[in-house]
Each structure stands twice: as structure tokens, then as C-alpha cells.
Amino acid sequence: MTKTGVFYHEVLSQYTWSIIGQKLKNFPQLIKELSSNPNLVIYQIEPVTEELLLRIHTREHLSHIRHDINWECGIYGAGACVMAAEKVWKGEIRNAFLALSCCHHAHHDYAWGGCTVSGTGPMIAYMREQFGVRRFAIVDTDSHHGDGARELTIGDKDVLHVCFCSTDRVEDDETKIAVNVGWRTTDSEYLDKVRREFIPRAQEFKPDIIFHVLGHDTAQGDYGDRGLSWDFFAQLVEDVKECADRVCDGRYLVGLGGGSKYEIADYITPKIIEILTKF
Numbered sequence: 001m002t003k004t005g006v007f008y009h010e011v012l013s014q015y016t017w018s019i020i021g022q023k024l025k026n027f028p029q030l031i032k033e034l035s036s037n038p039n040l041v042i043y044q045i046e047p048v049t050e051e052l053l054l055r056i057h058t059r060e061h062l063s064h065i066r067h068d069i070n071w072e073c074g075i076y077g078a079g080a081c082v083m084a085a086e087k088v089w090k091g092e093i094r095n096a097f098l099a100l101s102c103c104h105h106a107h108h109d110y111a112w113g114g115c116t117v118s119g120t121g122p123m124i125a126y127m128r129e130q131f132g133v134r135r136f137a138i139v140d141t142d143s144h145h146g147d148g149a150r151e152l153t154i155g156d157k158d159v160l161h162v163c164f165c166s167t168d169r170v171e172d173d174e175t176k177i178a179v180n181v182g183w184r185t186t187d188s189e190y191l192d193k194v195r196r197e198f199i200p201r202a203q204e205f206k207p208d209i210i211f212h213v214l215g216h217d218t219a220q221g222d223y224g225d226r227g228l229s230w231d232f233f234a235q236l237v238e239d240v241k242e243c244a245d246r247v248c249d250g251r252y253l254v255g256l257g258g259g260s261k262y263e264i265a266d267y268i269t270p271k272i273i274e275i276l277t278k279f
């Protein structure tokens with residue numbers, strides 16, 4: 001199937017969330033514009049179910065975090081992960097863009113940094129139970145370490161987690177990797193690191209699905225600025241997509257992560273989607 005799914009819900013644009021602010025405020029218009037593109041299927045996100053969340057988080061964490069200002073943002077982001085994985089696996093779409101991806105700072109029993117509940121955790125649990133899909137590669141290019149997603153997958157050697165952040169680390173039989181990209185970097189230096197540290201590992205690992213936490217907080221002018229240009233993000237997606245096309249029949253989910261500037265979200269989203277729809 002040669003279509004790209006776009007996963008969105010209006011609720012994501014209706015509030016000012018903590019940390020990411022109103023970065024999706026222009027998405028209602030953007031989604032409307034995208035809806036005429038014959039290569040796209042627009043899906044309205046259904047929030048993740050309580051039942052799935054309980055596979056990943058403690059009841060105590062959920063009863064406490066449900067009062068957090070970002071609760072809804074988290075359950076819709078996680079819902080997008082679950083829905084997109086299922087639709088890609090069933091072949092309804094080839095790849096997917098998620099207006100929000102995983103809360104990568106969500107742990108088993110706590111969360112921080114604007115995060116509430118995990119997205120990749122429920123997605124992996126659901127895909128294994130429903131479809132027997134075992135192997136996942138998660139690439140995290142947010143500016144900050146994906147400590148929650150890491151904690152939830154450590155010891156699970158069917159999950160490759162490669163996180164581009166501020167330390168170099170290899171653990172869990174080389175299935176859990178951290179790569180220091182430096183506080184100031186350039187587009188080409190960063191892409192080189194992705195080509196060296198993620199692409200060959202993914203090729204070797206042979207995941208069933210590649211999931212990408214794409215924070216744009218690393219962009220010039222955003223709160224985790226590492227010096228990357230706004231055009232960097234589409235290039236990055238092009239590289240990872242090309243890898244997914246080779247290693248897992250194109251099954252690639254990419255979702256926005258951290259970053260609070262709506263100007264950046266507005267700029268990079270159509271460019272990323274254009275790359276995804278090059279079949």
C-alpha cells in the first residue's frame with residue numbers, strides 16, 4: 001500500500017501544554033490543506049485505553065498523573081503510536097506521521113518534562129499481543145535523553161533503542177545505545193552520527209517496525225537548540241525512511257517530540273510528509 005497516514009486530533013491544538021506550549025496551534029489548517037493530497041490518509045487519533053496503559057504503568061502513577069495538565073496530550077500521543085503501528089502492520093498505510101509521538105520521559109511509575117504516559121510502551125505491548133510483532137527499533141532524536149523509553153525497554157533485547165543526546169553509552173547486548181551529539185553541532189555532523197550509529201545497527205537488528213521520536217527542540221531557536229537548521233529534519237527523515245524501506249518494508253512511524261516553537265512545527269511538518277510520500 002502506498003499511502004502515508006497522518007495521525008492527529010484537534011484537542012492537541014486547543015490547549016497550551018506545558019513544555020511544548022501551543023506548537024500545534026496551526027495544525028487544524030495544516031491538516032485541512034493536507035487532506036486533499038491523494039497520497040495521504042488522515043486519521044483522527046483515539047486516545048490510548050486505560051487497559052493498555054496498565055500494562056506499562058502502575059495504577060498509582062496513572063491515578064496521580066491523570067490530573068496533570070498534559071494528561072490528554074499524553075493519552076492522544078500514545079493513542080497515535082498504537083493506531084499507527086496497527087495500520088502500518090496491516091498494510092493500510094506504508095508509513096506514518098504522528099502530530100505527537102511518545103512521551104519519552106514517562107517511566108513505569110513516574111514521568112517528568114511535560115510527559116505523562118508512554119507511547120512506545122503501549123504500542124509494543126499491543127502489537128505483540130494482537131499480532132505477534134516482536135522486534136522494534138526506536139530512534140530518538142529529541143535533544144534530551146529518552147530516559148523513560150529506555151527504562152521501559154531495558155532487558156528487552158527485541159527492542160533496539162538508539163538515543164541521540166549528551167552521552168555515549170552502549171548496553172544490553174548492544175541493543176540500547178546513547179550517542180553524544182554535542183551541545184553545538186551541525187546538520188552534517190549530526191546526520192553522520194545517525195548514519196554511523198543508527199542505520200547499520202537497524203540493518204543488522206532487522207526490526208519489524210521503526211519508530212522515530214523526532215524532537216525539534218534541537219533546532220535553532222527552540223529550547224534544546226543544538227544548532228540544527230530547520231531543513232535538517234526532512235533530511236533526517238529521508239535517511240531513516242530509506243533505511244526502513246530496506247529493512248522493514250517501509251514500516252516507519254515518525255512523530256513530533258519536544259520543541260515548543262509553532263513556527264518550526266509548521267515549517268518541518270509538510271516537508272517531512274513530502275519525504276514520507278515519496279514511494
Ligand SMILES: [Zn+2]
Nearest residue numbers: 142143144258
Ligand atoms: Zn526534548
Ligand SMILES: [Zn+2]
Nearest residue numbers: 145146163165
Ligand atoms: Zn539518550
